[in-house]
Amino acid sequence: MTEQQVFTIASIPADGVGKEVVAAGRKVLDAVAEHSGGAFSFDWTEFPWGSAYYAEHGVMMAPNGLETLKDFDAIYFGAVGWENVPDHVSLWGLRLNITQNFDQWANVRPVKFLPGVQSPLRKADDTELDWVVVRENSEGEYAGLGGRNLSGRGPGNEMAVQTSLFTEKGCERIIRFAFDLARTRAVKKVSSVTKSNAQQYGMVLWDEVFARVAADYPDVATESVLVDAMSAKFVLHPEELSVVVASNLNADILSDLGSALAGSLGLAASANLNPERRFPSMFEPVHGSAPDIAGRGISNPIGAIASAALMLDHFGLHAEARRLEAAIGATTASGHLTRDIGGTASTEETTEAIIGAFVGARAAV
Missing domain, CATH: 3.40.718.10 (Isopropylmalate Dehydrogenase)
Incomplete structure (x- = not known):
């Protein structure tokens, strides 16, 4: 029996809707692993860094944060920025602190036109x-x-x-x-x-x-x-x-x-790669922290979930990545659209629809 691969992931939801979409992406990735036939799993460690952490500690992340992150297989990031911290402080204190020090020199941002999205x-x-x-x-x-x-x-x-x-x-x-x-x-x-x-x-x-x-x-x-x-x-x-x-x-x-x-920044995925793999790479949606809708359960999780597909590619799980991307397309084609792309679906409803489409496609293989 082949030994199960365990990928260690540092989760940094950070601010605003970042918390909601990272939770959605984690749920999807765990479902992907659950239906892998025991081939792989994800071991998550969540860090509380972000603007709330800044309000308490005066810094965006722990002083030993980079040393803590360097041994993970990947980083799954949400969004950074809140009114209590100047934008340049929050960005350089957390996201750019990671990308610069981990030499994540290749940022990949696919532009995808999804079915059902105008x-x-x-x-x-x-x-x-x-x-x-x-x-x-x-x-x-x-x-x-x-x-x-x-x-x-x-x-x-x-x-x-x-x-x-x-x-x-x-x-x-x-x-x-x-x-x-x-x-x-x-x-x-x-x-x-x-x-x-x-x-x-x-x-x-x-x-x-x-x-x-x-x-x-x-x-x-x-x-x-x-x-x-x-x-x-x-x-x-x-x-x-x-x-x-x-x-x-x-x-x-x-x-x-x-x-x-x-159709929306809520659809946009990205990967911050250290191609030499000297450091972990980081995967994040392109959208911001969106304070106006944070906590309402209506944010679009597709950007974060599509970023999770890029993470699967990074791990060499190309078939799973393609199925997840297909599940995203099947979900939007079926009319499960969040408010930013003209629908009424909640974050949770969209996430569950993507999982359902992925599982259905996996069962059909």
């Missing part, structure tokens, strides 16, 4: 759309380099410098990651996004590295597009997209645009 794009009605944004996740505009000074001169005289960092190594590894991903897709194409006409140093370096790396992938089509033109392309010609690779800031913005075009 897109604001007319083209989505009769065109198959499916692309993924690959975001450089360790440097670029979010490197955290810079500072503020001269406040002693009085009001209106302070200065701030925020420096973008582009290294040849950082550019090359994310661009190669994008090309390798493109080779696994039906449409083998990589679209590189910069603003190198205006940012003539860091992003010209990116362009040069992209051209050099592309030569190693003659089977993959390429294009280089300025970020403003790519924003328009997301709306006007999304059928031309497959893998879009961009810097930290540009990919952050573009991936949210893609998810909005798919």
